[in-house]
Amino acid sequence: xxxxxxxxxxxxxxxxxxxxxxxxxxxxxxxxxxxxxxxxxxxxxxxxxxxxxxxxxxxxxxxxxxxxxxxxxxxxxxxxxxxxxxxxxxxxxxxxxxxxxxxxxxxxxxxxxxxxxxxxxxxxxxxxxxxxxxxxxxxxxxxxxxxxxxxxxxxxxxxxxxxxxxxxxxxxxxxxxxxxxxxxxxxxxxxxxxxxxxxxxxxxxxxxxxxxxxxxxxxxxxxxxxxxxxxxxxxxxxxxxxxxxxxxxxxxxxxxxxxxxxxxxxxxxx
Amino acid sequence: xxxxxxxxxxxxxxxxxxxxxxxxxxxxxxxxxxxxxxxxxxxxxxxxxxxxxxxxxxxxxxxxxxxxxxxxxxxxxxxxxxxxxxxxxxxxxxxxxxxxxxxxxxxxxxxxxxxxxxxxxxxxxxxxxxxxxxxxxxxxxxxxxxxxxxxxxxxxxxxxxxxxxxxxxxxxxxxxxxxxxxxxxxxxxxxxxxxxxxxxxxxxxxxxxxxxxxxxxxxxxxxxxxxxxxxxxxxxxxxxxxxxxxxxxxxxxxxxxxxxxxxxxxxxxxxxxxxxxxxxxxxxxxxxxxxxxxxxxxxxxxxxxxxxxxxxxxxxxxxxxxxxxxxxxxxxxxxxxxxxxxxxxxxxxxxxxxxxxxxxxxxxx
Numbered sequence: 001x002x003x004x005x006x007x008x009x010x011x012x013x014x015x016x017x018x019x020x021x022x023x024x025x026x027x028x029x030x031x032x033x034x035x036x037x038x039x040x041x042x043x044x045x046x047x048x049x050x051x052x053x054x055x056x057x058x059x060x061x062x063x064x065x066x067x068x069x070x071x072x073x074x075x076x077x078x079x080x081x082x083x084x085x086x087x088x089x090x091x092x093x094x095x096x097x098x099x100x101x102x103x104x105x106x107x108x109x110x111x112x113x114x115x116x117x118x119x120x121x122x123x124x125x126x127x128x129x130x131x132x133x134x135x136x137x138x139x140x141x142x143x144x145x146x147x148x149x150x151x152x153x154x155x156x157x158x159x160x161x162x163x164x165x166x167x168x169x170x171x172x173x174x175x176x177x178x179x180x181x182x183x184x185x186x187x188x189x190x191x192x193x194x195x196x197x198x199x200x201x202x203x204x205x206x207x208x209x210x211x212x213x214x215x216x217x218x219x220x221x222x223x224x225x226x227x228x229x230x231x232x233x234x235x236x237x238x239x240x241x242x243x244x245x246x247x248x249x250x251x252x253x254x255x256x257x258x259x260x261x262x263x264x265x266x267x268x269x270x
Numbered sequence: 271x272x273x274x275x276x277x278x279x280x281x282x283x284x285x286x287x288x289x290x291x292x293x294x295x296x297x298x299x300x301x302x303x304x305x306x307x308x309x310x311x312x313x314x315x316x317x318x319x320x321x322x323x324x325x326x327x328x329x330x331x332x333x334x335x336x337x338x339x340x341x342x343x344x345x346x347x348x349x350x351x352x353x354x355x356x357x358x359x360x361x362x363x364x365x366x367x368x369x370x371x372x373x374x375x376x377x378x379x380x381x382x383x384x385x386x387x388x389x390x391x392x393x394x395x396x397x398x399x400x401x402x403x404x405x406x407x408x409x410x411x412x413x414x415x416x417x418x419x420x421x422x423x424x425x426x427x428x429x430x431x432x433x434x435x436x437x438x439x440x441x442x443x444x445x446x447x448x449x450x451x452x453x454x455x456x457x458x459x460x461x462x463x464x465x466x467x468x469x470x471x472x473x474x475x476x477x478x479x480x481x482x483x484x485x486x487x488x489x490x491x492x493x494x495x496x497x498x499x500x501x502x503x504x505x506x507x508x509x510x511x512x513x514x515x516x517x518x519x520x521x522x523x524x525x526x527x528x529x530x531x532x533x534x535x536x537x538x539x540x541x542x543x544x545x546x547x548x549x550x551x552x553x554x555x556x557x558x559x560x561x562x563x564x565x566x567x568x569x570x571x572x573x574x575x576x577x578x579x580x581x582x583x584x585x586x587x588x589x590x591x592x593x594x595x596x597x598x599x600x601x602x603x604x605x606x607x608x609x610x611x612x613x614x615x616x617x618x619x620x621x622x623x624x625x626x627x628x629x630x631x632x633x634x635x
Contacts, residue, residue, distance in 0.1 A: 171324055172357035174344040176422065177374035186370075190361050 031248055038241035045235030057238040064237060070227035071243055077139065077223060078207035081146035086200040088147070089154025090192075096155070097162040114152045122149065123216035130217060137219025145217045146207045153206060154199035161195025194262050201258070205251065273300040274336070275426050275458040276321060281330035283316050290316040292482030293330070298426070298460055303452050305461045307469040308479030309505070314462045315430055317479075321460060322351045322428050335425050345374075350419035351428040354435065356411045358403035364390075364414055365399035371422040389421035392451060409440045416451070426458045433468065445471050466506050470494070478502045500547060500629050509549045510595045516546040516628060523548075523628045529591030533567040535626035546630040552596040554625040557585065557617045564620040571595070571619055573611045583610050587619055595619060 011018065037047055041054040062068050095101075096108060114122065126148070130141045169191070173183040211225040218226060228240055276298040283291040291313040298304040306314040319325040321332060323344035331340045339347050350371065358367050368386045377385070390396050393413035403411060412432060419427055432448075433441045449472045452459050463469050469476050470490040477484035478493065478501070486498040497503035503511060512533070514525040522534045525548040535548050550567075557573075558564055571589035582598040589595060597619065611617060 166355070166357065168353055168355055168357040169359060171344070172351070172353060172359070173370070174324075175322060175349075175351045176371035176418070177345045178370070179343075179345050182374065187359055 034241050035245045035248070038238060038245045040238060040241075042238055047236055047238045047241065057242045061239055061242055064239060066222070067224075067227060067237065067239055067243070070222045070224045073139075073221055074208055074224040077142050077146060077221075078204050081143050081150055081207050082200055082204040084143070085147045085150035085154050085203050086196060089151045089199060089203075090158060090196055092151065093155045093158035093162055097159055097165075111152050111155050114149045115156070119210075119212040123213040126213065127216045137217055138221050141217045141219065142214060142221055142223070145213050146210065149210075149213065150203035150207060153202050154196075157199035157202060158192065158195045161192055161198075165192065194258075197258060201255065208247065274298070275300050275302070275334065276304075276460060277333040277336075278317070278321075279331045279333070281317070281320060281327045281332060283313070283320060283325060284328045289482050291320070291327075294483065295330075296477060296484070296487060298458060301456050301458055303449070303459045303461065303472055303474045305463060305469045305473035305476045306479055306484075307463060307466060307476050307505070308484075309464055312479040313482040314464075314479050318351075318428050318430055318460060318462045321426070322349055323347050348425045349428055350422050350424040351430065352412075352415045352419050352432045354431045356403075356415040356435075358406075358411055358414055358418070360403050362402075363399065364395070364401050364403070364406075367403065367414060368418045368421050370418065375422070385421050386417075389417040392420065392454065393417045393447075408436055409444065412436065412444065413447075416448075420451070420455060420457070423455075424457065426460060429459060429461045431463055432461075433463075433465075441465075441468070448472060470506070476506075478505060480505075494551070496627050497549065497629060503549045503627070503629055508552055508596060510552065510555070511547040511549045511629070512593055512595075513545075513547045516544055516630070522623060525628060527569075527591065527593070529569075529589070529593070531569055531590070533569070533626065534623040535628045536624055537628075546628050548626050548628050550621050550626045552584070552598040553582070553600070554621050555595065555597040556620050557587070557597060557599065557611055558620060560616045560618050562618060564618065566620055566622045567626065569593070569595075569619045571617060573613050573615045573617055575613060576610055578610070585611060587617060589619065 037050070038057055039053050039055070040047055040050055041052045041056060043049070043051045092107075092111075096104060096111075123145075126141070126145050127137075130137060130144075135141055135144075165188075169187055170183050173187045174180075178186060209225065210223075211229065214223050215226055215229070222230075224243070228236060231237065231240070274297045278294050278296050281291060281294045282289065294313075294317060306317055308314045316325060320327050321334075323339070323342060323346075327340060331338055333339065334348060359370065362370070365386055368389055369382050372382045372385060386399070387396070390398065393416050395410060395413055395417065398406070398410070398414075403414065406414065412435070415432070429448075433444050436444060445468055448459075452472075461469075461472065470493075473490060475487065475489055476493055477487045479485070480501045486493060486502045488496075488498075493502060493506045497506060497509070500511060503509040512525070512527055514527040514533075517524045517526065518537070519534070521537050523537055523546075524532050524534055525546065526532050527548075533548055556564075560570065569589045571587040571593075573585055574588050574594075575586040577584045578601075579598075581601060583601055585597040585599070587595045587597055
């Protein structure tokens with residue numbers, strides 16, 4: 001009886017902590033599994049059952065040229081589409097927050113459409129469009145497709161940031177003799193940079209990760225997710241786990257660095 | 271006659287159907303501390319923003335030192351603004367905030383350093399160069415905003431309720447500080463406030479604004495002693511306004527009150543219609559025993575309320591015919607409250623005719 005009582009008391013006072021731990025476990029378990037199996041020495045083709053520990057997969061990370069190429073393609077597409085989407089999205093967010101113009105409300109709504117439409121529909125529609133326009137499938141169509149959905153994410157992220165921007169700062173800059181261009185680069189841009197970076201990071205991640213739209217519009221181009229998909233039948237090589245782990249920790253490091261930087265900045269301007 | 275630094279000619283600003291500023295014409299002279307005083311929504315801030323270039327007038331012209339700047343953007347006008355919210359750049363150090371205007375003008379590094387130093391010295395913030403705006407108190411941020419504007423040596427400095435965000439004590443202190451700085455640098459100040467005490471303390475001249483126009487433009491003393499309209503009489507200091515029929519008797523106005531009593535005030539202003547009010551400031555009224563002899567204007571009444579306020583004692587006296595008057599007496603000879611008039615006592619209210627003023631409904635100075 002007493003033991004039950006104790007356990008109940010412990011739960012009552014640590015409920016939040018327990019709940020948080022369970023939630024974190026739930027979120028991180030798959031990633032832990034991926035990481036763990038990057039150190040597995042699989043028996044046979046599939047890397048699903050644990051057999052023994054090895055560094056081999058990491059040491060032979062670049063052994064399969066198709067895999068290396070797919071990773072390279074993914075990074076290239078992500079980088080280009082993120083850059084374009086971030087520039088376009090930033091300008092769009094600025095226009096949507098700053099100016100009153102016709103169809104502003106409709107554009108606000110259209111921005112959300114790519115986020116709400118099922119990817120499979122987007123992918124199929126884009127394919128139809130590209131085929132109709134006779135644009136050969138490949139890097140170009142992939143970049144166009146990724147820019148399309150990434151713009152939405154950048155705009156939505158940045159709009160939230162811009163809503164809190166004090167317009168008086170721009171007036172103050174103009175008052176002190178800065179023309180609109182100088183005002184933008186010296187005042188507006190540095191202040192909204194964290195928002196731009198957050199949008200860009202999100203876009204980069206989504207582009208790297210995208211499978212459905214990519215599968216429809218890639219043509220002969222093979223990205224990392226497509227490579228993995230095609231390998232499912234024959235068995236996914238454990239190097240894929242190693243790359244996935246690498247991506248994960250690179251992202252975590254990047255986000256942590258950004259958060260740290262922002263906190264330092266916030267502390268300074270407090 | 272001193273040079274005109276700011277000239278507004280028939281400036282009107284409409285926002286949709288709303289007329290924010292309604293045909294203002296005025297001159298601000300070189301080196302003057304000029305104040306736009308009025309309640310919120312009277313158009314004072316819009317007027318200031320038009321001088322700064324942040325708003326375009328719907329009609330009329332704005333001149334700075336004889337040059338038409340009506341269509342120039344803010345960055346091409348030789349004016350600087352101290353914003354109500356200060357609008358310091360949060361990502362730049364105090365030094366870079368103050369240096370911002372100089373850098374836009376490509377002032378050389380050594381000179382920037384020297385002038386920023388001087389500006390910070392002027393506002394007593396030497397040693398704060400490396401800090402960020404977020405690390406300053408409200409009063410300090412306010413002074414940085416002032417230094418950031420003054421360092422450019424503008425022809426005119428615009429100040430939009432710069433003390434509004436400070437607490438009362440700091441506000442008074444900064445008010446005195448502002449006046450000192452203005453005398454020291456000799457730059458023309460155009461100051462916007464809704465606080466009549468602030469305006470009276472600092473200004474050379476004040477335009478009292480109401481509903482997009484100014485009702486009177488004068489020095490603090492004239493505004494107080496000879497307000498031109500009911501609005502000015504009520505907004506600048508406390509006034510007793512007694513409605514009545516206005517007549518003329520030589521160089522005096524006579525005002526016949528509803529009770530039948532006739533009181534007089536000097537004819538210092540232009541023509542007034544037949545309906546008007548006589549005004550007299552609470553401290554200019556004296557209370558006497560009902561039987562006591564007096565000269566000048568006189569009304570009878572009953573004390574209905576007294577409050578002891580330290581420097582003064584304030585009475586509310588109900589005159590015959592239901593008029594309520596506020597009277598303040600200096601507590602010079604008083605040591606205890608027992609000397610004061612008590613509620614219910616009958617008294618006579620008197621004042622010198624010269625101390626009153628008459629306002630009509632459409633009078634303009």
